[in-house]
Structures are given as C-alpha cells and as structure tokens.
Amino acid sequence: MIGRLSGILVEKQAPEIVLDVNGVGYELQVPLTSFYELPETNQSAMLYTHFVVREDAQLLYGFITKQERALFRLLxxxxxxxxxxxxxxxxxxxxxxxxxxxxRDDIATLVKLPGVGKKTAERLVVEMRDKLKSLLEASSGNEREFVLQSNYSPAPAIESAEEDAISALISLGYKPAQASKAVSANMKEGMSSESLIKAALKSML
Structure with a gap:
C-alpha cells in the first residue's frame, strides 16, 4: 500500500492534483480542507495517502495530516x-x-452536503460517535484539534477563479446551477479560486 508521497506539485485543479515523485506523476483526489493547505505548483509537497482498488479503477486519495486520513478511513x-x-x-x-x-446529532447540517440523505446522516451520527472517541483519544495534543491550523495564504486571483470554483463544486457532487449560484453570490474582486470555493461551500451549509 502507498502510505505517503513526497514530490513536486505539478498540477492543481480542485479536488485533483498531480504530484511528481522522481519523474512519476501520481494523480490524487484531495479533500478541499487539505487542498487549501497545499503550496503553489512547482513546489515540494508531502501527502499521506489512501489507495483504493476497484474493478474499474485504482484511485489514490491524499491528505495533509494523518488525522484527516484516519477520519476518511473511518467514514x-x-x-x-x-x-x-x-x-x-x-x-x-x-x-x-x-x-x-x-x-450534537446535527443531521440538518449533514444533509446539506451533496449525496448525504437523511438516512445516511443518521447512520453517520450513530456509527461515527464511538469511532470518533477512539480517534480523538489517539490524537496527540489538544484532542479537539483534528487538523493543523492553516498557514495557507491565498494565491493572487486569476481570471478563471470563478470557473475553477464552479468546476470543483460540481466534481464534489453539487448540481451545476447550485454551484454557479453559490460561487456568483460569494465572488469578490481579487479572490483566488481556493478562497472562492471555501466561501461558496460555507454559504451552502
């Protein structure tokens, strides 16, 4: 199993990246919480990984922290x-x-995520409660600090920031009209695609 990759970040198109490791380009699917922490392209990056093998595909998922990967595996x-x-x-x-x-048994917030219906949200709350206790106890430092505090500074906005944000949201399962509406409502001059995605997601929860 591939547990970690270190290399040069050559492509970023949320939620996908390409990491060049000694001349081999690895395609990874990355949650946006980790995507926000990535450096700019052509810089070094290290991600913890989870490898999924299916009949029709082999998929690699990347995470900035072990804790986030552990939560993904529990999910x-x-x-x-x-x-x-x-x-x-x-x-x-x-x-x-x-x-x-x-x-907090907050099913109402969970069902706002694309693909999460009421029954799935209820299962998540019930099944994850005990699993999360174990994960929190195993985490070092403050048990509630699952993810590292971000030191990420948004890159300068580019002309395609709006298009990139809409594309990322659609890739995550949001309907095109919903993604476009959320992005347009949160678009401000000078925003990077990462900042715009973050704002749009927050507005939909």
Missing amino acids: IKTNGVGPKLALTILSGMSANEFVSCVE
Whole structure:
C-alpha cells in the first residue's frame, strides 16, 4: 500500500492534483480542507495517502495530516459511504466541524452536503460517535484539534477563479446551477479560486 508521497506539485485543479515523485506523476483526489493547505505548483509537497482498488479503477486519495486520513478511513467504513462521498464530506466541512455535527446529532447540517440523505446522516451520527472517541483519544495534543491550523495564504486571483470554483463544486457532487449560484453570490474582486470555493461551500451549509 502507498502510505505517503513526497514530490513536486505539478498540477492543481480542485479536488485533483498531480504530484511528481522522481519523474512519476501520481494523480490524487484531495479533500478541499487539505487542498487549501497545499503550496503553489512547482513546489515540494508531502501527502499521506489512501489507495483504493476497484474493478474499474485504482484511485489514490491524499491528505495533509494523518488525522484527516484516519477520519476518511473511518467514514468509508460506514454503511452507505464510499470514498467519493467521504471526500465530499471532508471538503464540505472541516474535521472539527464534522465531529461537532456528530456530537450534537446535527443531521440538518449533514444533509446539506451533496449525496448525504437523511438516512445516511443518521447512520453517520450513530456509527461515527464511538469511532470518533477512539480517534480523538489517539490524537496527540489538544484532542479537539483534528487538523493543523492553516498557514495557507491565498494565491493572487486569476481570471478563471470563478470557473475553477464552479468546476470543483460540481466534481464534489453539487448540481451545476447550485454551484454557479453559490460561487456568483460569494465572488469578490481579487479572490483566488481556493478562497472562492471555501466561501461558496460555507454559504451552502
């Protein structure tokens, strides 16, 4: 199993990246919470990975922290939650926010995520509660600090920021009209695509 990759970040198109490791380009699916932490292209990056083998595909998922990868692995063990939905959940809210939803039985917030219906949200709350306790106890430092505090500074906005943001949201399962509306409502001059995606996601929860 591929547990970690270190190399040069050569492509970024949320939620996908390409990491060049000694001349081999690895395609990874990355939750937006990790995507926000990535450096600019042509810089070094290291991600913890989870490898999924299916009959029709071999998929690699990348995460900035071990804790986020551990949460992803717990999510895909939940009945009705596959890797794609787990990626959407971790892109729509931070790990800390997800833990809060589970602790507060906040099904209303969970069902706002694309692909999460009421029954799936209820299963998540029930099945993840005990699993999260174990994960929190195993985490070092403040048990509620699932993810590292971001030191990310948004890159200068580019002309395609709006298009990139809409494309990323659609890739995560949001309907085109919903993605376009959320992005347009949060678009401000000078925003990077990462900042715009973040704002749009927040407005939909």
